Amino acid sequence: MAETVVARERLPTLVAPGRLRTETAPTGCSAQLTEEQLARLVRFTRGELNRRYGLPTGGSSEPSTLPEFTFDKINVTIRSGGRLRASMSGRGPGLAKAVISAVKKCSGDARFGAPLTAQEIPATVIELWIQVGAEPLDVSDPDALSKGLILGVHGVEIRLKGKYGYYKPSVPITSDLAGPVVVLEKLCAKAGLDANAWRQPEASVRRTNWLHAVESPQSAAGCRVLLRLRRTEPPSLNQASVAEAARAAANRLVLGQDLDGRFLYRYDPLKDQSAAGQFSSVRHAGCAYALAWMGAHLGENDGGEFSWSAARALRFLLLRLRSLPEDQTATYVSEGATSQGKLGTSALTLLALQFKPLDSLFEDHRRGLRRALLALQNEAGWFEPSISRTSPKENNQDYYPGEALVALGHELQRDAPEDVSAAFQRAFDYYRDHFRRRPSTAFVLWQVDAWRLFDEHSTLPGVPSPYASFVFEMVDWLLNFQYTADNAPSPEYIGGFPHPGTPRYSTAVYTEAVIRACGVALRHGLHDRAASYRQAARRGLSFVRRLQIGPESAFLFPRPELAVGGISANLCTFSIRSDFDQHAITAFLAAIEVSRNWPSHAILDQ
Secondary structure: OOOEEOOOOOOOEEEEOOEEEOOOOOOOOOOOEEHHHHHHHHHHHHHHHHHHOOOOOOOOOOHHHOOOOOOOEEEEEEEEOOEEEEEEEEOOOOHHHHHHHHHHHHHOOOOOOOOOOHHHHHHEEEEEEEEEEEEEOOOOOHHHHHHHOOOOOOEEEEEEOOEEEEEOOOHHHHOOOOOHHHHHHHHHHHOOOOOOHHHOOOOEEEEEEEEEEEEOOOOOOOEEEEEOOEEOOOOOOEHHHHHHHHHHHHHHHHHOOOOOOOOOOEEEOOOOEEOOOOOOHHHHHHHHHHHHHHHHHHHHHHHHHHHHHHHHHHHHHHOOEEEEOOEEEEEEEEOOOOOOEEHHHHHHHHHHOOOOOHHHHOHHHHHHHHHHHHHOEOOOOOEOOEEOOOOOOOOOOOOHHHHHHHHHHHHOOOOOOHHHHHHHHHHHHHHHHHHHHOOOHHHHHHHHHHHHHHHHHHOOOOOOOHHHHHHHHHHHHHHHHOOOOOOOOOHHHOOOOEOOOOEOOOHHHHHHHHHHHHHHHHHOOOHHHHHHHHHHHHHHHHHHHHHEOOHHHHHHOOOHHHOOOOEEOOOOOOOEEHHHHHHHHHHHHHHHHHHHHOHHHOOOEO
């Protein structure tokens, strides 16, 4: 049976691949379209576009085969090489007439450089948007507006004093509009109105509901149904699919790496623009860590490209090595020409050197970095987050010290001397008290992973330690912030962690902490606790996989190889930063690792 796509008044709940379910009856829509019918309509649109330019129409559908369907208007959007070339709406007594009208207008659309030419038509991609209803939007109250107009899901239109303008749901995403107020202000300008005209009592402002299908030769139907310009089906959470997701994110990092080893830091794939000159040594080192782990996970035959990408990145950092004044054998990574450095950069560099073959390639550097980390801890237990400052201060204890402890925790599994274990013992009371005084989401991941490692080093399985209890304490606190089916404002947000209201890429950070806590609970036979963490981890992984840009969105980008596989900042943008990928990769690999170690209680399905 063909899948049915229904446009409804409320936000769709994703329940099965290709099918949209909603909680209320549709508004202004008395019919339904199956995916096969949508595909037929897309083929008809392609045939009409080709016919207008004197090109073969192929297997395009005939008007008589299109279904009866109640709709408001159709928009045809045409892209070529990831760039917008035409976008026009059409109306008519049926789907065919509306498509013909929209295609005719597209052929004369000169707003995006020049009108379409016959030579470029074969390489174009057609998006078909069908508006199937609208309802008044309450703009009198900011809270009602934010709940009523969900960016990327709803469109919006305004009528005032004979002027009219509308936006499809995609506009806030493709234009990076930050919220409903900005959307309405931009829409008013498009309609030739004052930016605040939407606030006038006589203005008619309505949110609009749409179906969206795009040509896709990779799909058996020849088209894909999208929501927020992304796939609609829930991402699978089995070991093969998550491993492939990790590989796709790692591959994007490699493809964006410069010859000197630096990664593409910030990237807007819609505009094919990067932030020139921007660089973060800590995030660069974090990406090297993720790729080193990915290479080791896949092994020499399959993971070599990732290991060598990490090696290039590490060489860029190791060229900046400096020695501590009081100990010339203790080395750290400086911030370029200055002697100052960040604890986190050196810690993540050391962490990347734990994996084969990098451990043997850079063995001397590993020992020097370890000595530097140990030297930066004082007797009170806390680490100085900045290196080579004349007056150490107890600041920024959330990120870098935890990264240092994780790096030292891996050293416990090697030939580390006793002073590494002593460093953990000095740190424990301080950081547990620090968390209890000032709990912070930024603190949790690295500290959870650090005390997970020390628990494995210092205790036997089945004998819960204070370190395991601290892991549970942090993650139990963290899970108060995760969206579940009971409190998520949108079904797509389930599993995400709001910051402050829209869940984003940091969900990967928090999900990795939950995954590690699940492994600690399983190690000690705490199966009920582990089951709770497993459920939360799966929710988080599902949300992170929604953030990952898939091949179904590739038509949007001039350089899809620098976008597909990347992790976007949130569901309302395609903006990418290198550490978004880093944290997703390590969360995916942690889930695979825990599932492999405890197959009877695996986080991921087989």
